[in-house]
Amino acid sequence: MKNVISFAELSLKDLLEVGGKNASLGEMIKHLSIVGVKVPNGFATTVSAYQLFLSQNNLDNKIYSVLNSLNTKKLESLKKTSENIRQWILSTPFSLEFEKDVIQAYTNFNDGKEISVAVRSSATSEDLPEASFAGQQESFLNICGSKDVLLAIKKVFASLFTERAIMYRIHHGFDHAKVGISAGIQRMVKCDQGVSGVMFTLDTESGFDQVILINASYGLGEAIVQGKVNPDEFCVHKPTLLKGKFAILRRQLGEKEIKVVYSNQGDSKESLKIIPVTKEQQIQFCIKDQDILILAKQALLIEQHYGRAMDIEWAKDSVDGELYILQARPETVQSLKKEQYIKNYHIQGRSDVLTIGRSVGQKIGQGIARIIADPKDMHELQTKEVLVTDMTDPDWEPIMKLASAIVTNRGGRTCHAAIVARELGIPAIVGCGNATSKIISGQEVTVSCAEGEKGYVYDGLLKYQEEKIAVSNMPKLSIKLCINLGNPDKAFSLQYLPNDGVGLARMEFIISQMIGIHPNAILNLEKLPDAIREEVIDKTAAYESPKEFYIEKLREGMSTIAAAFYPKQAIFRFSDFKSNEYANLLGGNEFEPKEENPMLGFRGASRYISDNFKNCFALECEAFKRVRNDMDLTNAQIMIPFVRTITEVKNIIGLMTSYGLTRGENDLKIYMMCEIPSNALLAEKFLEFVDGFSIGSNDLTQLTLGLDRDSELVASLFDERDDAVKLLLHYAISACKKANKYVGICGQAPSDYPELARWLMEEGIESISLNPDSIINTWLYLAK
Numbered sequence: 001m002k003n004v005i006s007f008a009e010l011s012l013k014d015l016l017e018v019g020g021k022n023a024s025l026g027e028m029i030k031h032l033s034i035v036g037v038k039v040p041n042g043f044a045t046t047v048s049a050y051q052l053f054l055s056q057n058n059l060d061n062k063i064y065s066v067l068n069s070l071n072t073k074k075l076e077s078l079k080k081t082s083e084n085i086r087q088w089i090l091s092t093p094f095s096l097e098f099e100k101d102v103i104q105a106y107t108n109f110n111d112g113k114e115i116s117v118a119v120r121s122s123a124t125s126e127d128l129p130e131a132s133f134a135g136q137q138e139s140f141l142n143i144c145g146s147k148d149v150l151l152a153i154k155k156v157f158a159s160l161f162t163e164r165a166i167m168y169r170i171h172h173g174f175d176h177a178k179v180g181i182s183a184g185i186q187r188m189v190k191c192d193q194g195v196s197g198v199m200f201t202l203d204t205e206s207g208f209d210q211v212i213l214i215n216a217s218y219g220l221g222e223a224i225v226q227g228k229v230n231p232d233e234f235c236v237h238k239p240t241l242l243k244g245k246f247a248i249l250r251r252q253l254g255e256k257e258i259k260v261v262y263s264n265q266g267d268s269k270e271s272l273k274i275i276p277v278t279k280e281q282q283i284q285f286c287i288k289d290q291d292i293l294i295l296a297k298q299a300l301l302i303e304q305h306y307g308r309a310m311d312i313e314w315a316k317d318s319v320d321g322e323l324y325i326l327q328a329r330p331e332t333v334q335s336l337k338k339e340q341y342i343k344n345y346h347i348q349g350r351s352d353v354l355t356i357g358r359s360v361g362q363k364i365g366q367g368i369a370r371i372i373a374d375p376k377d378m379h380e381l382q383t384k385e386v387l388v389t390d391m392t393d394p395d396w397e398p399i400m401k402l403a404s405a406i407v408t409n410r411g412g413r414t415c416h417a418a419i420v421a422r423e424l425g426i427p428a429i430v431g432c433g434n435a436t437s438k439i440i441s442g443q444e445v446t447v448s449c450a451e452g453e454k455g456y457v458y459d460g461l462l463k464y465q466e467e468k469i470a471v472s473n474m475p476k477l478s479i480k481l482c483i484n485l486g487n488p489d490k491a492f493s494l495q496y497l498p499n500d501g502v503g504l505a506r507m508e509f510i511i512s513q514m515i516g517i518h519p520n521a522i523l524n525l526e527k528l529p530d531a532i533r534e535e536v537i538d539k540t541a542a543y544e545s546p547k548e549f550y551i552e553k554l555r556e557g558m559s560t561i562a563a564a565f566y567p568k569q570a571i572f573r574f575s576d577f578k579s580n581e582y583a584n585l586l587g588g589n590e591f592e593p594k595e596e597n598p599m600l601g602f603r604g605a606s607r608y609i610s611d612n613f614k615n616c617f618a619l620e621c622e623a624f625k626r627v628r629n630d631m632d633l634t635n636a637q638i639m640i641p642f643v644r645t646i647t648e649v650k651n652i653i654g655l656m657t658s659y660g661l662t663r664g665e666n667d668l669k670i671y672m673m674c675e676i677p678s679n680a681l682l683a684e685k686f687l688e689f690v691d692g693f694s695i696g697s698n699d700l701t702q703l704t705l706g707l708d709r710d711s712e713l714v715a716s717l718f719d720e721r722d723d724a725v726k727l728l729l730h731y732a733i734s735a736c737k738k739a740n741k742y743v744g745i746c747g748q749a750p751s752d753y754p755e756l757a758r759w760l761m762e763e764g765i766e767s768i769s770l771n772p773d774s775i776i777n778t779w780l781y782l783a784k
Helices: 012-031 047-068 075-090 096-107 146-161 163-172 238-242 289-306 375-380 394-400 416-424 488-494 507-515 519-523 530-539 546-565 579-583 614-630 646-658 677-681 697-705 723-738 754-763 772-783
Strands: 004-006 042-045 117-123 139-143 181-187 195-200 211-218 232-237 248-252 258-262 272-276 310-316 323-330 341-347 353-360 364-371 386-389 405-408 428-430 444-448 454-459 464-470 480-485 502-506 570-573 636-640 670-674 692-695 742-745 767-770
Touching: 004 012, 004 096, 012 042, 012 047, 012 117, 012 181, 012 289, 012 323, 042 096, 047 075, 047 096, 047 146, 047 181, 075 146, 075 163, 096 146, 096 181, 117 146, 139 146, 146 163, 146 181, 195 289, 211 238, 211 289, 232 238, 232 289, 232 546, 238 289, 248 289, 248 546, 289 310, 289 323, 341 444, 353 405, 353 416, 364 405, 375 394, 386 394, 394 416, 405 416, 405 444, 416 428, 428 454, 480 488, 480 772, 488 507, 488 546, 502 507, 502 546, 502 767, 507 546, 519 530, 519 546, 519 614, 530 546, 546 570, 546 614, 546 636, 614 636, 614 646, 636 646, 646 670, 670 677, 677 697, 677 723, 692 723, 697 723, 723 742, 723 754, 754 767, 754 772, 767 772
Parallel strands: 364 386, 386 405, 405 428, 480 502, 480 767, 502 570, 570 636, 636 670, 670 692, 692 742, 742 767
Antiparallel strands: 004 042, 042 181, 117 139, 117 181, 195 211, 195 310, 211 232, 232 248, 258 272, 310 323, 341 464, 353 428, 353 454, 364 444, 444 454
16 A cells, blocks of 8 residues: 655546545646646555554544534534644644655655645545635645655645535535545745736636636735635636737736745645735735736646646746746536526515606616715715615716616616616616605615516515526527627626627726726826826726726727627727716716716817817727727628718728728628617618617617607607608618618617517618616517
8 A cells, every 4th residue: 555646647647546636737747748737746645545544553443533523513612623633633644654655755855855845735525626625724835844745744634624624524414524635745846936826717706608707916825715805807708818818817916915925944834824915015916917817828738638627726936937826626506507698577565655666677686775965975885785865977986886776866777877777787776866865875675677667665674586587599580699798807797698699788887887087088087186197096006008908998898898799790989988088087077078968069070180188088998999809899880870971981090090900801790870860760870880870779769869868857758759860761771782781780779679579670770789687578578
């Protein structure tokens, strides 16, 4: 019987003898080192040696006897039993033969010199596809010296009987006596002055398997694994990586406030210490793009070899500068999910109606109501509370993400609160008029958007029912149904819905959520007040320059959406902020005009070609070029909003060409929003300069009927089904069909009125782009 086995001699077939973690390390050294996956060398103690150790003095029978009679509902009993078993193990000596074999293997590491190693647990029930057992047993880092290595091994054995490990086995139905443990002794990667982290070969939240998610932080990886630090996060697109193109979709800067480094050599975790990270390091990414791509390629090789999604730990050695894989195990959460569902909601009871408004979405939310009058007080809202306010703008978006539902006094169903609520997938009721006076802050409420166009805020927490509907095997349609999307954070989840791509991705949402700075503030730092200038510099410090920050964050947002739906078409609309919305961005007040009615003012194409904004527009063009040219995400296409005249469309096409976006080059399509009556009335002339229309029914209805779509005072008159609006829709669709050009609709109307979607289908529209919460029901309705 062997007491120890070198990693180089192991493979997955040795799982029962050295546990999942050590078997996987051997597998990678044996099969993946030749393709560039670097794994630190080491050796494993055998499960047989562990079992022989336990058999001394009948220790195994003693342990399993007390575990079999344990009442796990009595926590004090569980704690006492765990402490006793671990103490029995720690007080039992190893055999002389075992100690000799371990010392020999350890000193063989480095020509007889004792070096620093990691002593990690590797249970036979660990790192399995159906149960990871991750973190159930202990690991000990920065261990140096034969005596301390032996003690660490004994502590690894004892950790098989911690309270959490005992309960985990019981929960998953594993027999205590059939679970063995091995200790892996692995050369320490000197990363305490470098970086380390974890990576998954899928998105951990949505399960989207076309990306690699990489977390990184300074020092040893314990800080990330144990959740002590908010790391930097990077997302890499697999298909783009395989093409040899730049493949980093997104970078997210983490606080990285502390790091774990080596302390004095020792036999326990006291050999490590936590120290603060300097402010200068915190505001920089801890790892360069080159290393991110190297790691992603290694993750891809590991996933391809194992044939499944993987959870991988890595570190960069601060001495030799090499990237090492420390362990790899199957991912056991998202990769096991089989079916995707959507949910329908049904209210089960009634109580006093506190207020009524227009419903947004079809969900039900509930919780404690919190009235917030100003975004500066947003800290008062706790997670999953109901946000009640007068109205919202982009400043409110961080708080809106926390809410279980949103209720506003003002606004129609195309206002900011409504649009953001749809993107976030939370219910909202807008235009109540009296929400902040009828609802008491701290009151429990139920927000129901599941009862048609009217939304009701009920007193108390009412019961409701959720109905799951599978999204597979959807019926065929004669038209394309696409998704309206602005928030890149939702892209990986929403791509699971049945869809034919993205009909509208709003750049302004990406700017407000991921950038938050006015583009002219980026380009004119010297004109900013000192305080704002310093804030801009701090916020953009992780990038080469403020300008590069703006371009790259916009590129990251667009590439995330394009990659999520690749290879299906994703149409990105240039930013369509109004002047009051642009003013809300950092530095915006320094550059934006004061307009009485921004909805009809300085927006769309007029803004892009103006002398005081065309340089800002160049940033959007550059970001879009990077998505298509550098990343080869040619499913991304572009759209121009709010074009008033033929002269404007000529000028904007010429300006785009000068910025490197040439219609037809590399199959680039340039579409135009058809949202002004002039666009429909002169459709044939506009279509000479673009590849098709996407109809914006919100603005088209507003301008046809002569009403402010954000005003609750005339909200009842806002109806896209009005005959005048439908006549213009008919003109636009007919002109596109006659010119053999694309025509779709991305406005709110088809999401709210399935019968209008049916009418559009009968008119011959090519695609309808819907809000995510209505695509299933509209799809099924049209299929009838």
